[in-house]
Amino acid sequence: MDVFITGGTGYIGRRLIPELSARGHAVRALARPGSERKLPPGCEVVPGNALDRATFAARVRSGDTFVQLVGTPNPNPRKAAQFRAVDLVSVRESAAAAREAGVAHFVYVSVAMPAPVMRAYLEVRAQGEALVREAGVRATFIRPWYVLGPGHRWPYLLLPWYWLLERLPGTRELARRLGLVTLDDMIAALVEAVENPPDGVRVVTVPEIRRARNLLAAPRL
Secondary structure (H helix, E strand, O other): EEEEEEEOOOOOHHHHHEEEEHHEEEEEEEOOOOOOOHOOOOOOOEEEEOOHHHOOOOOOOOOOOOOHHHHHHHOOOOHHHHHHHHHHHHHHHHHHHHHHHHHHHOEEEEEOOOOOOHHHHEEEEHHHHHHHHHHHOOOEOOOEEEEEEEEEOOOHHHHHHHHOOOOOOOOHHHHHHOOEEEEHHHHHHHHHHHOOOOEEEEEOOOHHHHHHHHHOOOOOO
């Protein structure tokens, strides 16, 4: 695949780019001028601003798989203004660039829905999904709740509670939908999404994210 990535210098992007390159995909990654060195090896650097498609739209090509990873780091309820100024604006610009270029597939990291907390974050991600749908391209929405990994380990303390809640009929569905996934799970889910575009729009929830590593390990027929 020819893959165009925004947010390649972030927590997920820095791990995804080498994995895609190792699997033979040609990756172009957007980076703000001055941040190019933060991108990992294995990609072509595209200088530009994710909040202004005029700076990068010319580098998006017909037939690309567009992976949207831009997001406010460590989201919490106090960052509502950043969600609207960064997360929402960036997906709006990316969806417009994807529509204009005629990309083959748009992959968007969203969030598990519905949820009883983080209202502003959920609203912005739902609006982002709507913008991608309006672009009229094939799309995959990946909906994690919290991604465990380096620097994001404190929720491991919650795993016993999740184990219990997933076994109680009254809380099982909620616990599974808002379950924790690992960084390796997310990378596998993104790779699987890139390599298996849907016919229309696909939503990948937490249980499917957790199964992605097994899907990639299975031999192709």
